[in-house]
Amino acid sequence: MSKRITIDPITRIEGHLRIDVEVDQGKVQKAWASSTMFRGIERILLGRDPREAWLFTQRFCGVCTTVHALASVRAVEDALDLEIPLNAQYIRNLILIAHALHDHVVHFYQLSALDWVDVTQVLKADPKKASSIAESLSDWTDNSEKQMAAVKQRVAGLVGSGQLGPFAHGYWGHPAMKLPPEINLIAVSHYLQALEYQRYSNQVVAMLGGKTPHIQNVAVGGVANAINLGSEAALNVDRLFQMKSLLEKIVSFVQNVYVPDVCAIAGLYPDWFSYGAGVTNYLSVPDLPLDGKSTQFELPGGFIPNGDLAKLVPITGQKDETWRRAVTEDSAHAWYKGGGPLHPWKGETDPEPTEWDEEKKYSWVKAPRYNGQPAQVGPLANVLVGYAQGNPLMKKWTDAALDKISAIAHVKATPAMLHSTLGRHGARAIRAAVLSELALKQWQLLTDNILKGDTTIYNKPEFPKGTIEGVGFHEAPRGVLSHWVVVEDGTIKNYQAVVPTTWNASPRDTSGTLGPYESSLLQNPVADPEHPLEVLRTIHSFDPCMACAVHTFDPSGRNIAKVKVL
Amino acid sequence: MKTAIYGIGNILLGDDGVGPAVVRYLSSNYTLPPDTTLEDLGTPSLDLPAYLAGYDRVIFIDAVALDAPPGTVRVFSRDEITSVPTGIRVSPHEPTINDALIVLDFAGTAPRDVVLVGVVPETLEGGMRLSARVAGAVEGAGEVVRSEVARRTCGNRINRPTTDL
Numbered sequence: 001m002s003k004r005i006t007i008d009p010i011t012r013i014e015g016h017l018r019i020d021v022e023v024d025q026g027k028v029q030k031a032w033a034s035s036t037m038f039r040g041i042e043r044i045l046l047g048r049d050p051r052e053a054w055l056f057t058q059r060f061c062g063v064c065t066t067v068h069a070l071a072s073v074r075a076v077e078d079a080l081d082l083e084i085p086l087n088a089q090y091i092r093n094l095i096l097i098a099h100a101l102h103d104h105v106v107h108f109y110q111l112s113a114l115d116w117v118d119v120t121q122v123l124k125a126d127p128k129k130a131s132s133i134a135e136s137l138s139d140w141t142d143n144s145e146k147q148m149a150a151v152k153q154r155v156a157g158l159v160g161s162g163q164l165g166p167f168a169h170g171y172w173g174h175p176a177m178k179l180p181p182e183i184n185l186i187a188v189s190h191y192l193q194a195l196e197y198q199r200y201s202n203q204v205v206a207m208l209g210g211k212t213p214h215i216q217n218v219a220v221g222g223v224a225n226a227i228n229l230g231s232e233a234a235l236n237v238d239r240l241f242q243m244k245s246l247l248e249k250i251v252s253f254v255q256n257v258y259v260p261d262v263c264a265i266a267g268l269y270p271d272w273f274s275y276g277a278g279v280t281n282y283l284s285v286p287d288l289p290l291d292g293k294s295t296q297f298e299l300p301g302g303f304i305p306n307g308d309l310a311k312l313v314p315i316t317g318q319k320d321e322t323w324r325r326a327v328t329e330d331s332a333h334a335w336y337k338g339g340g341p342l343h344p345w346k347g348e349t350d351p352e353p354t355e356w357d358e359e360k361k362y363s364w365v366k367a368p369r370y371n372g373q374p375a376q377v378g379p380l381a382n383v384l385v386g387y388a389q390g391n392p393l394m395k396k397w398t399d400a401a402l403d404k405i406s407a408i409a410h411v412k413a414t415p416a417m418l419h420s421t422l423g424r425h426g427a428r429a430i431r432a433a434v435l436s437e438l439a440l441k442q443w444q445l446l447t448d449n450i451l452k453g454d455t456t457i458y459n460k461p462e463f464p465k466g467t468i469e470g471v472g473f474h475e476a477p478r479g480v481l482s483h484w485v486v487v488e489d490g491t492i493k494n495y496q497a498v499v500p501t502t503w504n505a506s507p508r509d510t511s512g513t514l515g516p517y518e519s520s521l522l523q524n525p526v527a528d529p530e531h532p533l534e535v536l537r538t539i540h541s542f543d544p545c546m547a548c549a550v551h552t553f554d555p556s557g558r559n560i561a562k563v564k565v566l
Numbered sequence: 567m568k569t570a571i572y573g574i575g576n577i578l579l580g581d582d583g584v585g586p587a588v589v590r591y592l593s594s595n596y597t598l599p600p601d602t603t604l605e606d607l608g609t610p611s612l613d614l615p616a617y618l619a620g621y622d623r624v625i626f627i628d629a630v631a632l633d634a635p636p637g638t639v640r641v642f643s644r645d646e647i648t649s650v651p652t653g654i655r656v657s658p659h660e661p662t663i664n665d666a667l668i669v670l671d672f673a674g675t676a677p678r679d680v681v682l683v684g685v686v687p688e689t690l691e692g693g694m695r696l697s698a699r700v701a702g703a704v705e706g707a708g709e710v711v712r713s714e715v716a717r718r719t720c721g722n723r724i725n726r727p728t729t730d731l
Contacts, residue, residue, distance in 0.1 A: 041578055041579075041692050043692065044578055044692060059576060059577055059578050059608060060578070062576070062608045062609025062610050062611050063609075063610075063611050063612065063613065065608065106612050106613075110612055110669075154672065154674070158672060165668045165669075165671060165672045166665065166668050166669040166672050192672075192673050195619070195669070195673055195675075196619075198613075198615070198616045199616045199619065202617075211605075213607060213608050213610055213613065214606070214608055
């Protein structure tokens with residue numbers, strides 16, 4: 001007999017995502033993803049000056065402030081066809097990379113690792129063995145037996161106190177937990193180190209952005225970072241080199257700790273390469289622009305239909321006509337008036353809540369579609385789109401990760417296996433490694449350009465009479481983010497943010513086609529309906545951030561994952 | 567001893583922005599003592615631990631969902647914060663403050679002295695204005711923060727000129 005499981009909310013951060021699944025014979029047969037909060041914060045922007053929109057949009061989400069700031073200025077610059085100085089591109093790129101590296105590392109160690117790592121098993125670990133395993137995985141120097149023993153003692157203290165502290169939410173002792181004790185110990189040890197590296201990324205963002213959170217250096221037309229090699233108050237040689245040394249620390253952590261840990265854990269759960277594929281249409285946008293007009297990019301974009309890398313259609317930039325036409329949002333199953341797909345420039349946000357009804361309307365998230373089809377966004381889409389186009393860094397790090405996984409799993413890991421729950425984690429680590437190399441490259445580009453004598457940072461925007469439309473996109477840590485703006489006589493007439501989690505948490509559309517979360521859960525195993533760890537594994541692999549997709553809070557403050565089994 | 571004063575909340579969501587509003591009140595009326603940071607952190611969620619490490623004491627200002635009239639100001643101790651959700655029902659950032667402290671307690675780098683100055687909101691609907699009752703509580707909450715700072719520095723700040731926090 002089938003069982004109905006409701007998990008509400010599911011994320012460990014500001015979760016407003018509800019998942020309903022029907023389980024029969026140990027597998028998920030039906031799934032619904034819904035958001036329980038109203039989305040409509042864009043309405044605050046109507047009638048405002050487009051030059052200041054970014055100050056408000058970076059408050060959409062507490063986790064991804066910078067990405068909304070950048071997408072917003074890009075949208076207005078696109079509407080104006082405004083070129084920006086090279087220094088501004090490089091400075092923005094460095095901020096985006098530092099933020100992404102921070103975000104990927106935090107997601108893995110603080111949110112997702114707990115789905116795979118059993119902290120209570122640490123007590124059975126041999127620190128000496130853990131140290132030698134860790135040293136065989138990478139050249140990282142902070143893996144000594146002494147350090148492992150200290151972490152084990154720290155965990156023992158926690159377990160002994162009867163409180164599991166930060167790990168209290170985990171499903172300890174669940175039959176789906178399979179790592180050897182030493183790998184659990186290595187993961188907890190690196191979890192603690194990750195807290196320190198998280199700060200370095202923030203410091204880079206603050207050096208360029210003036211402060212963090214909520215950077216202050218962005219402007220429509222460029223940035224507001226005064227560049228003067230001889231001035232204490234400006235971006236100077238000292239600061240550039242301080243930034244470089246922080247970047248080098250982050251790069252080393254990503255390449256020597258995060259990537260090997262993900263590969264080791266993935267290699268020890270090989271069956272999770274066969275669950276969770278879901279929607280295999282992948283959408284990714286080009287990013288890290290290399291010229292003032294944003295026509296050349298460090299990382300390519302494109303759309304892959306049905307997981308077929310050979311059929312990739314590239315997206316060349318924000319001016320790409322297919323991209324500009326292809327995005328729509330459908331409200332057939334979302335609590336808004338109307339239903340039919342609307343382009344974001346024509347987008348409406350008129351709430352019409354009803355009861356949760358799986359046949360009719362059941363979510364506050366609209367259903368974004370690309371040429372009428374659902375699309376998965378995020379690091380996996382980014383990596384596959386880069387890999388399919390032969391991007392050298394994406395190829396290098398994908399092949400390196402697959403080799404590492406193959407060595408641990410004793411099976412040949414292939415790119416096809418990436419269409420899965422673990423593939424999303426692997427791709428996030430691959431993307432982080434690629435970005436870590438690009439961090440140093442962007443730093444060099446900025447430094448060289450400044451040393452050449454170019455100190456320009458800003459081109460003044462001029463708003464014409466009449467109506468103009470623009471789109472700003474960004475390949476954010478959780479995937480494609482796009483801000484769509486309509487400006488009339490210099491004021492904002494319409495503004496829609498189509499955020500990554502909206503793509504992935506999409507409900508069904510007019511034709512009944514499932515969104516990526518929903519589709520990825522089908523055929524997931526569920527050993528124990530009271531403890532649906534496997535459902536969490538697949539959903540967390542997308543790195544859900546509903547605080548971003550949906551912007552109001554539950555005043556009762558209920559933030560503990562509730563599982564209801566019927 | 568390093569002190570941080572952090573306003574938490576989303577300024578786009580009505581009274582949820584009260585924490586940042588108190589930070590603005592303090593920064594426009596007072597100068598800071600040495601070794602003191604005053605910042606509107608927005609809704610930092612998982613980023614919060616990164617802003618706590620290295621401080622000896624932290625004073626948070628946040629909207630708190632209590633069964634009390636809007637605009638009520640109440641101070642919560644560190645123990646009360648870390649015992650959430652039992653007992654106190656607080657806004658969604660609140661478990662985040664709690665989580666951040668628990669994470670850093672485990673890492674051994676948590677600030678020891680932590681208080682939360684909570685203000686009960688009236689509405690969390692989208693919008694950039696505080697409700698009248700919560701707007702009226704901003705100054706009082708700011709003064710509570712001042713006295714918490716003063717109490718922690720043996721009272722030697724409380725009699726300073728009004729431009730001194």
